Amino acid sequence: MLHADIVIIGAGPAGIAAAHTLAEAGKRPMVIDEARYAGGQIFRQAEPLIDELDQPHRYGLDGRRAKAFRRRLDNLTGKVTFRSDTLVWSIEQNKLQLVRGDRIEDVRFEQIVLATGAMDRILPFEGWTIPGVFSLGAAQIALKAQASLIGRKVVFVGTGPLLYLVAYQYLRSGADVIEVLDSNDPLSNVTALPDLGCGGLTFLKGLYYLAHLKVLGVSCRANAVPVRAEWQDERVGALVYRHKGREILVSCDAVASGYGLKPETQLADMLGLDFKFDGSSRQWLPAMDDDGRTSVDGVYLAGDGSLVRGSQVAELAGELAALSLLADQGMADPDRQTMVKRKIARANRFRNALDDRIFPFPHTLAAGLPDDVVVCRCENLDARTIRHTVHRFAEVDVNRVKAFCRLGMGRCQGRLCGSAAAEIIAASGECDISIVGRLRGQAPVKPVSLSVLAGGRL
Amino acid sequence: MTMFDVAIIGGGLAACSAALHLRLKGASVILLERGRCGAQASGVNYGGVRQQGRHEAELPLARRSREIWSRLETLIGSNCEFESTGHLKLARHDDDMVELQAYRDMAEGYGLHLDILGRDQLHKDYPFIAQSYAGASLCRQDGQANPRLVAPAFAYRARQLGAVIHEGCEVVGASRNSQGFELSVAGHDQPYRARRLINTAGAWGAKVAGWFGDRVDEQVMAPNMCVTEPIPPLIGPNLGVCGGSIYLRQSRNGSVIFGAGLGWADTDRLRARPCAQTTRQAAKAAIAMVPSLSSVLVIRTWTGIEGRMADGLPVVGPSPSTNGLIHAFGFSGHGFQLGPGVGAVLAELSLDGETPTPIEGLSFSRCHQGPSSASQS
Numbered sequence: 106m107l108h109a110d111i112v113i114i115g116a117g118p119a120g121i122a123a124a125h126t127l128a129e130a131g132k133r134p135m136v137i138d139e140a141r142y143a144g145g146q147i148f149r150q151a152e153p154l155i156d157e158l159d160q161p162h163r164y165g166l167d168g169r170r171a172k173a174f175r176r177r178l179d180n181l182t183g184k185v186t187f188r189s190d191t192l193v194w195s196i197e198q199n200k201l202q203l204v205r206g207d208r209i210e211d212v213r214f215e216q217i218v219l220a221t222g223a224m225d226r227i228l229p230f231e232g233w234t235i236p237g238v239f240s241l242g243a244a245q246i247a248l249k250a251q252a253s254l255i256g257r258k259v260v261f262v263g264t265g266p267l268l269y270l271v272a273y274q275y276l277r278s279g280a281d282v283i284e285v286l287d288s289n290d291p292l293s294n295v296t297a298l299p300d301l302g303c304g305g306l307t308f309l310k311g312l313y314y315l316a317h318l319k320v321l322g323v324s325c326r327a328n329a330v331p332v333r334a335e336w337q338d339e340r341v342g343a344l345v346y347r348h349k350g351r352e353i354l355v356s357c358d359a360v361a362s363g364y365g366l367k368p369e370t371q372l373a374d375m376l377g378l379d380f381k382f383d384g385s386s387r388q389w390l391p392a393m394d395d396d397g398r399t400s401v402d403g404v405y406l407a408g409d410g411s412l413v414r415g416s417q418v419a420e421l422a423g424e425l426a427a428l429s430l431l432a433d434q435g436m437a438d439p440d441r442q443t444m445v446k447r448k449i450a451r452a453n454r455f456r457n458a459l460d461d462r463i464f465p466f467p468h469t470l471a472a473g474l475p476d477d478v479v480v481c482r483c484e485n486l487d488a489r490t491i492r493h494t495v496h497r498f499a500e501v502d503v504n505r506v507k508a509f510c511r512l513g514m515g516r517c518q519g520r521l522c523g524s525a526a527a528e529i530i531a532a533s534g535e536c537d538i539s540i541v542g543r544l545r546g547q548a549p550v551k552p553v554s555l556s557v558l559a560g561g562r563l
Numbered sequence: 564m565t566m567f568d569v570a571i572i573g574g575g576l577a578a579c580s581a582a583l584h585l586r587l588k589g590a591s592v593i594l595l596e597r598g599r600c601g602a603q604a605s606g607v608n609y610g611g612v613r614q615q616g617r618h619e620a621e622l623p624l625a626r627r628s629r630e631i632w633s634r635l636e637t638l639i640g641s642n643c644e645f646e647s648t649g650h651l652k653l654a655r656h657d658d659d660m661v662e663l664q665a666y667r668d669m670a671e672g673y674g675l676h677l678d679i680l681g682r683d684q685l686h687k688d689y690p691f692i693a694q695s696y697a698g699a700s701l702c703r704q705d706g707q708a709n710p711r712l713v714a715p716a717f718a719y720r721a722r723q724l725g726a727v728i729h730e731g732c733e734v735v736g737a738s739r740n741s742q743g744f745e746l747s748v749a750g751h752d753q754p755y756r757a758r759r760l761i762n763t764a765g766a767w768g769a770k771v772a773g774w775f776g777d778r779v780d781e782q783v784m785a786p787n788m789c790v791t792e793p794i795p796p797l798i799g800p801n802l803g804v805c806g807g808s809i810y811l812r813q814s815r816n817g818s819v820i821f822g823a824g825l826g827w828a829d830t831d832r833l834r835a836r837p838c839a840q841t842t843r844q845a846a847k848a849a850i851a852m853v854p855s856l857s858s859v860l861v862i863r864t865w866t867g868i869e870g871r872m873a874d875g876l877p878v879v880g881p882s883p884s885t886n887g888l889i890h891a892f893g894f895s896g897h898g899f900q901l902g903p904g905v906g907a908v909l910a911e912l913s914l915d916g917e918t919p920t921p922i923e924g925l926s927f928s929r930c931h932q933g934p935s936s937a938s939q940s
Contacts, residue, residue, distance in 0.1 A: 195839040197827075202839045209843070375836070484816075498715065505599065508606065508711035511816070516792055516862050548837060552792065552860035558846035559857075 107212040109135035109186065111430065112201060114193055114372060115220035117145020118174065118416045119408025122423030123218045123430075125177055128184040130431050135186040135212065137193060137203065140250075145222055146242060147416045148174045149249040158252050162277030165270050166310045167416075195548035196375045202548075207557050216403040216433075218426050219373055219391075220419070221410035223366035227521045228263070228288075228471055232334030233362065234482045237341035241271045241363030254280050256359025260344045262286040262331045263363040265464040266311055266415070271361060272323070273314040282323045283357050286346050288364065288467040290327035291315075311459075330470055334360055365466050366413045367524055373411075374546030376404055382539040385461040386413070387468055388524070389543040395446060397426035398433075405430055414456040421449045471525040472532035480529065481522040483515020491526060492533040501534035503527055503541045516552055519544040567593045567727070569913050570746055570757030572734050572771055574600035576898060577891050578763035579717035579728075580631075580906020581913075583639070586724040588910055593755055594718075594726060595748065597733040601714025603765055604898060607867035609788060609810060609822050610710045611801050612900045613650045614675055615702035616666070618876055620924025621897065622673045627920045628904025629704060635713075635903075639720040643712040644815055649800035650705030651680075651689065653852070654697045659805035663700040677702050691797055693854055696804075707801055707812050710899055717906070737774050739885050759887040759913040766830055766870035768878070768892020772927075775885045779930050780873060781893045785828035785835035785866040789845055792860045793817030802852060809848035819856060821849045826866035837864035871895045872930055879905055879925040881912060889913050890927050 111127060113120045116138035127134045136143070142150035148164065148171045150156055164171040181187075188205065195202040201212040225240035232238065239247075239255045241263060247253045258281045261272040268287060276282045292315075318325055329348040334341045343356045365386075373391035374380070379400035381392040393399050393406045405426040408419035425445045428438060474480065476489035494510040495501060503526065506512055512526055513519025519526070523544050531538040569585050571578050574596025585592040594600075612632055614625040636642045654660045660679075667677040678701045680688065685699045722728050729748075736747040743758040764771045769781035798813035811821040823845035826837040842864050850857050872878060872893040882888035889912050891905050898905075904920070911918040 195837075195842075197836075197839060200839075211839075377834075498719075502599075509715070514863070516860070518863060548839060548842065548864050549861060552862045554858055554860050555791070555846040555850055556857040558843045558861060559850050 107210060109212055109214050111135070111216045111218070112137060112212060112214040113218045113220060115145065115222055115408065115410065116140070116143035116187070116189070117220060117222050117408060117419065118147060119410070119419040119423035119426075120145070120218065120220035121174065121177060121181070122420040123220060123407055123427040124181055124185050126424045126427035127431070128181055130436055132431075133185060135188060135214075137188045137191050137201070139190070139192050141190050143178050143187070143189070144174065146245065149246065151250045151252060155250075155252045160252060160278065162274055163249050165274050166313060170416075192551055192553070193372060194550050194553050196372050198376075204553055204557055207560060209557055209560055216405070216430050218405045218407055218423070218430065219410055220408045220423055220426075221369040221372060223368045223409035223413050224520065225363035226365045226367045226466060226524050228331075228362070228364045228467065229474060229478050229480050229522070229525055230331040230333060231475070231478050232336070232341070234479060235334050235336060235341045236339065237358060238334050238360045238362065241267050241361050244271050244275070244361035248274055248278060254278065254359075255361060256357065257281055258283050258357045259359045259361060260284050260286065260355055260357045261361050262329075262344065262346065264288045264467065265363065265365040266459060267363060267366070269311065269314040269318065272318055276318060276321060276323065282318065283355050285318060285323060285325040286329035286331065286348075287325070287327050288330050288470060289464050291463045293327070330467070331362065365460065365464060366409060368410045368413060370410065371546035371550045373399070373406065375548065376401055378404060380543065383412070384539070385457070387466055387528075387538050396429040396442070397422060398429055413460060414453060418449055418452045418456060421445050421452065425449065466524070468528045468538070471528035474525065474529065480526055481512050481515065481519070483517055484511040486510060486512055488529055491529050495530055495533045501530055501536045501541055503530060503544055506530055507544065513544050518547070564753055564756055565591075566743065567591045567755070567757040569759045569761060570595065570744060570755060571761045571763060572737070572746070573763040573765055573768075573892075574598075574714070574718065574728070574730065575603065575763060575765050576601060576605035576714040576717065576902030577894070577905040577909065578761070579714045579721060580903045581761055581763065581909040582721040582726040582728065582906070583717050583724065584907045584910035585914070586721055586726050588914055590910075590914055592721075592726045593757065594721070594728045595732045595734050595746065595755065596728070596730045599730050600718040600728065601711070604867045604869035604894070605714040605902065606711050607788070607865055608710045608786065608869075608896075608899045609812070609820060610707050610814070610899065611650070611705075611810060611812060612645065612708055613702070613705045613801065613803070614900065615650050615652055615670070615677060615700065615705055616803065617897070618924075619669060620876060621901065622670065622675065623921045624879065624901055624904050624908065624925070626673055626675065627907065628901050631903040631907060632708070632900075639716045641712065641716050643708045643716055645706060645708035646815065647704060647706040648812070650702045651800040651802050652700045653685075653692070653802065653804045654699060655695070655805055656697050660698050662805060663698070667700060675702065675704070689799070691853055691855055692802070693852055701800065705801065707814065709814070713899075714902070717903070734771075737771065739775065739888070743887065759889070761909050761913055762888065762890045762892060763909070764892055765894070766868045768870055768890065772882070772890055772892075775882060775888055777882050777884055777890070777927060777931070779878065779927065782871045782873070783828045783830050784869050784871045784896065785826040786822050786869065786896060787824050787826040787837050787841040787845060787864065787866055788820065788822045789842055789861050789864045791819040791856070792862050794819065794859055797855070798853065804852065809845065809852060811849055811852060819859065821845055823848045828866070828868050830868060835866045835868045837866050869894065869896060869898070874930065877901065877925055878927050878930065879908065879922050880927050883928050883931060887913075
């Protein structure tokens with residue numbers, strides 16, 4: 106079995122910042138990531154041949170930060186052990202179970218930093234499973250990793266900073282951005298502005314994306330919600346949305362949709378970390394203190410995998426988690442810790458306003474989804490079935506609802522449908538969303554074939 | 564405070580079935596469950612409804628239970644996806660075939676009919692099974708059901724018929740006095756009272772028995788279960804093998820469910836979790852049995868806490884020390900198929916003091932540790 110004193114799960118901004126900080130202190134962490142190249146979602150890299158293509162807008166206005174990230178990575182060469190293309194499929198106390206290609210191996214570790222990142226929060230609508238309807242994250246992967254677009258004529262629908270960023274990236278990469286439909290009204294919420302000022306450059310970038318889209322004549326609508334995607338031939342051909350009480354049909358050949366992000370918390374769950382309910386994002390999140398420490402000794406959290414606050418906070422949180430880990434080994438640097446925490450606190454004021462007040466998850470839309478809309482696509486369960494289960498069994502615990510009607514039992518294990526399903530359960534059971542609980546994380550984190558599991562030495 | 568005819572500690576399948584059968588006999592009943600009905604072993608087990616291979620001491624109970632399984636729809640309003648898919652027990656070699664034939668002859672005496680398949684017949688009828696097996700024994704009457712649904716459905720029906728079922732209600736102590744039993748519940752000042760008491764506390768059954776001086780050693784086990792993505796219909800009967808290393812079935816939705824070995828169990832924290840090493844061994848064993856599963860994806864693993872007695876058989880029967888107390892725990896992995904029947908037997912034992920179903924081989928006294936210190940009452 107392999108051994109590493111410190112492992113870092115995730116090679117995005119948080120994981121690499123943690124690796125950098127640890128390497129500076131003379132440690133040699135093992136960094137594990139599912140992707141072939143480091144970068145996480147924001148700085149995702151393509152295969153070398155694609156990477157060399159001229160794609161100036163791949164990273165939006167973060168091109169310079171992407172370059173800095175790569176310099177940092179280059180500096181880590183030889184100082185960390187990097188295991189790319191590697192899925193952590195299970196974790197038990199001090200042992201990680203990995204899959205790389207068709208090989209399986211275990212790694213024993215002493216300390217761990219979880220920087221597992223986040224994925225799109227999905228709001229189902231009629232036809233969201235039609236080919237050509239993507240998540241915003243998937244639309245970005247196509248662009249960054251494969252230099253491809255999900256379509257020529259794309260409608261963007263959802264809410265959050267990512268909505269405008271991806272629309273901008275697509276526009277600058279040659280796509281015809283038909284419409285940008287936001288379920289919130291970001292420009293109207295002036296009360297949040299003082300806090301938004303704390304975001305400085307980040308805030309200006311956001312405004313720039315929005316302004317740029319508008320200047321180039323892209324229709325950006327507030328308070329617009331998807332009603333249904335319609336087929337044309339073998340894929341999506343139109344999106345119907347509701348705006349100011351009217352239903353409007355736009356033709357397109359692709360739809361990108363996302364309603365903010367949800368942390369990937371399966372490993373935190375399997376490690377037995379305490380979770381707490383975060384009222385503003387309406388999600389259960391692994392509990393951590395201001396320094397990135399968790400309820401389990403030797404386990405640290407950083408980045409969007411613990412609390413979605415964007416890549417700049419993620420970098421700082423990665424640094425902080427590493428500093429806390431070092432401090433716990435008698436290598437404290439209190440001045441630096443204080444400084445990083447101050448920066449995080451300042452940036453958090455902005456992100457809190459952005460995520461919680463400007464772009465809240467449209468939970469009433471989720472709660473009110475029409476009965477016929479498929480919510481759990483793996484098990485083909487519609488909203489009606491979920492509501493019926495809640496009523497028939499007088500049950501609002503999501504794991505019990507799962508047991509009775511197969512919600513979240515398929516290939517994605519509820520990663521896609523979990524957010525919306527929880528809202529439907531809470532609304533039809535007339536209880537607070539926190540009572541619904543959270544779907545338990547169970548191995549494998551992502552599907553693994555029997556032959557891979559059976560392979561290798563046992 | 565109400566004096567119930569019968570109180571039940573635990574809300575697993577046997578307990579919920581007992582509550583229902585007690586109501587059908589007109590007795591007043593209260594069931595107290597620490598968590599949720601059917602949340603532990605009853606709800607997260609493999610889902611096999613198997614008589615074949617049961618120990619002779621269990622067979623009469625298994626036969627009684629199977630009869631109830633066949634009329635779930637009328638009894639509880641849902642068949643809980645019960646299907647007689649059959650159970651095929653594979654022989655690794657000719658010695659196993661001898662054993663299967665001997666078992667067949669014994670089981671016939673209990674009215675359980677098994678068909679022995681030779682090597683050629685086995686591979687002709689079930690071409691997806693690995694060529695290595697020497698033959699098999701088929702029990703057409705056996706099958707499978709959805710464990711997540713069964714105990715809650717029994718509880719639901721028992722409630723409809725007037726059983727009092729309290730979930731999230733932990734019994735922290737119980738004692739016998741001249742009138743009957745008193746049960747102390749966490750967070751309640753007043754004890755619950757009943758004339759008779761059924762101990763169906765599962766992995767915590769020995770602890771409850773200990774309150775009355777019935778001392779017995781009960782281990783804890785957490786069977787390690789795996790499920791795949793749905794695949795087209797392939798398998799048909801539930802599969803097992805002589806030696807018992809792996810068991811495997813395809814459920815109605817197409818997923819293949821298999822188990823082998825044990826996960827981790829923590830009885831104090833009420834937590835159990837799968838073990839990656841066991842999952843890997845199970846995958847290897849599953850491929851050895853059905854090679855075409857090799858490329859199929861495992862999407863989830865899970866486990867739950869189950870009591871296990873030293874001889875691998877449950878305890879079902881009256882307390883050796885305390886009048887009116889009936890034990891049924893330590894099901895050792897057999898509780899799902901047996902559960903409905905055990906409930907019927909418990910209703911008879913607690914109300915009539917006897918049952919027509921022979922259960923002597925499962926008596927408490929067979930694993931009793933030394934003399935009891937509790938007062939006879």
